[in-house]
Amino acid sequence: MTKRTRSVALLVSLTALAAFSLAALARNLTSAQGPGDQQDANLLGTSAREQGQQYEVTITNLTRGQQFTPILVASHREGVSLFKLGEPVSPQLATLAEEGNTAPLAALLSGMPAVRDVVSGSGLTDPGKSVTLTFEATGAFDHFSVAAMLIPTNDAFFAINGVELPRGNNSLTLFSPAYDAGSERNDELCASIPGPSFTECGGPGGGGAPTGGEEGFAHIHAGIHGIGNLMPARRDWRNPVARIIVRRMR
Numbered sequence: 032m033t034k035r036t037r038s039v040a041l042l043v044s045l046t047a048l049a050a051f052s053l054a055a056l057a058r059n060l061t062s063a064q065g066p067g068d069q070q071d072a073n074l075l076g077t078s079a080r081e082q083g084q085q086y087e088v089t090i091t092n093l094t095r096g097q098q099f100t101p102i103l104v105a106s107h108r109e110g111v112s113l114f115k116l117g118e119p120v121s122p123q124l125a126t127l128a129e130e131g132n133t134a135p136l137a138a139l140l141s142g143m144p145a146v147r148d149v150v151s152g153s154g155l156t157d158p159g160k161s162v163t164l165t166f167e168a169t170g171a172f173d174h175f176s177v178a179a180m181l182i183p184t185n186d187a188f189f190a191i192n193g194v195e196l197p198r199g200n201n202s203l204t205l206f207s208p209a210y211d212a213g214s215e216r217n218d219e220l221c222a223s224i225p226g227p228s229f230t231e232c233g234g235p236g237g238g239g240a241p242t243g244g245e246e247g248f249a250h251i252h253a254g255i256h257g258i259g260n261l262m263p264a265r266r267d268w269r270n271p272v273a274r275i276i277v278r279r280m281r
């Protein structure tokens with residue numbers, strides 16, 4: 032075989048190999064678009080989600096006569112805060128603190144790139160009772176926050192405001208005082224406090240309080256003083272009002 036002949040033969044072989052490779056690639060592409068495609072995508076999605084770490088947070092109501100409304104939990108980067116003491120709260124947190132409605136704050140947080148996961152519980156947590164929620168966090172999204180309203184109050188809430196999650200299998204126990212959102216006057220009147228049936232109100236509470244007289248900034252709540260319908264002997268508290276235990280599940 033001459034040198035030229037060998038070159039041609041080699042070229043033919045390379046061409047055949049390339050054709051075979053292209054055919055195999057084409058088969059793979061066809062396969063990737065076949066019936067198994069959705070399953071593959073699901074597996075990929077599951078795999079991506081599993082890269083996050085799952086945490087369990089248990090919140091206990093430490094008050095004698097206050098219930099917690101549904102509890103919001105979020106994982107996020109360092110620097111995200113639900114509120115700042117001494118400053119006005121966001122309208123979304125005001126709604127949570129005045130009405131027990133987590134939806135506006137959940138929507139706000141969900142739209143933030145610095146937030147990884149937002150979970151809202153359901154139902155009320157009675158004095159002495161606990162509720163457990165699970166959420167995911169990963170990488171730099173290693174902080175979490177918690178918030179829920181105390182009822183019956185005008186705008187009291189407890190919160191964990193951006194705390195670093197425990198590392199490894201360690202659990203972290205935190206306590207929260209009651210905060211006042213500063214967005215509603217504390218008239219302690221049934222007509223101003225939404226919610227279920229309260230003893231002092233003889234039925235469900237009312238709507239929002241009249242505007243005006245709100246304190247204007249988030250602060251430690253001053254408690255129930257008997258200036259309206261609520262009975263301090265039944266509803267007042269001493270801080271802390273909530274115990275929060277968080278630990279990693281996987």
Ligand SMILES: [Ca+2]
Nearest residue numbers: 186213215217
């Ligand atoms: Ca207030």
